[in-house]
Amino acid sequence: MRKKDLELVLERLGNWRFPSPKKVYEQYTTPSSIAADLAWTAYTRGDIEGRTVADLGAGTGILAYAAAMLGASTVLAVEIDPDALETLSTRARGDPRIHVVQADVGSLALSSRVDTVLQNPPFGVVRRHADRIFFERALELAHTVYTLHKANPDTRRLLLGIAEKRGFRCVVAKTYNFPIPQVYREHFRRIYYVSVDAYICRRLEG
Ligand code: SAH
Numbered sequence: 743m744r745k746k747d748l749e750l751v752l753e754r755l756g757n758w759r760f761p762s763p764k765k766v767y768e769q770y771t772t773p774s775s776i777a778a779d780l781a782w783t784a785y786t787r788g789d790i791e792g793r794t795v796a797d798l799g800a801g802t803g804i805l806a807y808a809a810a811m812l813g814a815s816t817v818l819a820v821e822i823d824p825d826a827l828e829t830l831s832t833r834a835r836g837d838p839r840i841h842v843v844q845a846d847v848g849s850l851a852l853s854s855r856v857d858t859v860l861q862n863p864p865f866g867v868v869r870r871h872a873d874r875i876f877f878e879r880a881l882e883l884a885h886t887v888y889t890l891h892k893a894n895p896d897t898r899r900l901l902l903g904i905a906e907k908r909g910f911r912c913v914v915a916k917t918y919n920f921p922i923p924q925v926y927r928e929h930f931r932r933i934y935y936v937s938v939d940a941y942i943c944r945r946l947e948g
Contacts, residue, residue, distance in 0.1 A: 748811060749778035755833075758804045762825050768864035768872065769826065772804050772890070776918050777862075780940055781808035783915065784860055784888045787942075790814050793857035796883060798847045798876055803830040803840070805860050810839050818856065822846050847879050859884040865892045865936075877901055877941075881908050885945045893917050893937035905943045912943035 752758075752774035760769045772780075784790050791813035797806040800819035809817045817840045821827050827844055834840035843850075847863070859880040866873030873891050880887040881904070891897055898914060905912035920938040 743812070745778055745782040748782060748808060749774050751811060752778055752804060752808060755807070758802045760802060760826055761829055764823060764825075766868055767799075767823055768866075768868050769801060769823070770862075770865075770920075770922055771801060772862045773921060774804065776890075776920065776938075777804045777808050779916075779918075780862075780888055780890070781805060781812055781860060783940070783942070784809075784858060784886075785812045787886075789858040789886050789888070790860075794818070795858045795860055796820060796852075796856045796880075798850075798859060798861045798880060798883075799863045800830055800842075801826050801862075803833050805862060806830070806840055807833060807837070809858075809860055810837050814839060814858075816841065816856075818843060818852075820845050820847060820850060848875050850879065850883070852883055856884050857886065859887045859889065861888070862890040865938075867892070873897070874900070874904070878904060878908075881905060881910055881943065881945075887941070887943040889941050889943070890918070890920075890938050891941065893939040898939065901941060905941075909946050910943040911946055912941055914939045915942045916940050 758771045763769045794816045795809040795814040796818040800821045806819040863876030864872040
């Protein structure tokens, strides 16, 4: 499979939008081009095929699905919102490798670490620090983390500092132009874009 094929498959699978978007959870679907690129980046670094992968704040499941398509052995899709979970579960039914868990990422416990977290968490604009909680939880739960965060110098400094303290080597690998559609009433433009950094963090000791 090529990256373009993955993107096409995700595109063709159809509607990844949230059935009833909830502002408090900052529910923005990752576009298939970005989901495919992030998953592909992880795949080419050996972090997807045959690996256990978790998608924290999985939403309707586009990243979980991308990981499964690229040969992850198990994908844990963790989501708090029952409405999103319904869409996610319907999708996951077609793929036995995807396991859906309803949980708050803040208090999620796993019996052992997964190899890789692939996540697009809330940006922490509505619920302050939500982004940071997801980042910290991902570092606790995985050996390698691919995660998207709103691009700004303060956030970068903060997240890279946290990663270093926790024994991770962490880089901002790329920055995406992320479209936020008009799903919540106070957005006046039909669509606007935010810059989103993709972090790759790897645990230094085994
Ligand atoms: N990962 C999906 C959705 C991104 S939006 C995608 O890439 O398309 C962020 C997601 O995190 C939403 O689905 C939201 O419901 C979920 N979320 C927010 N707070 C959460 C929490 N505390 N625990 C679990 N999921 C949460």
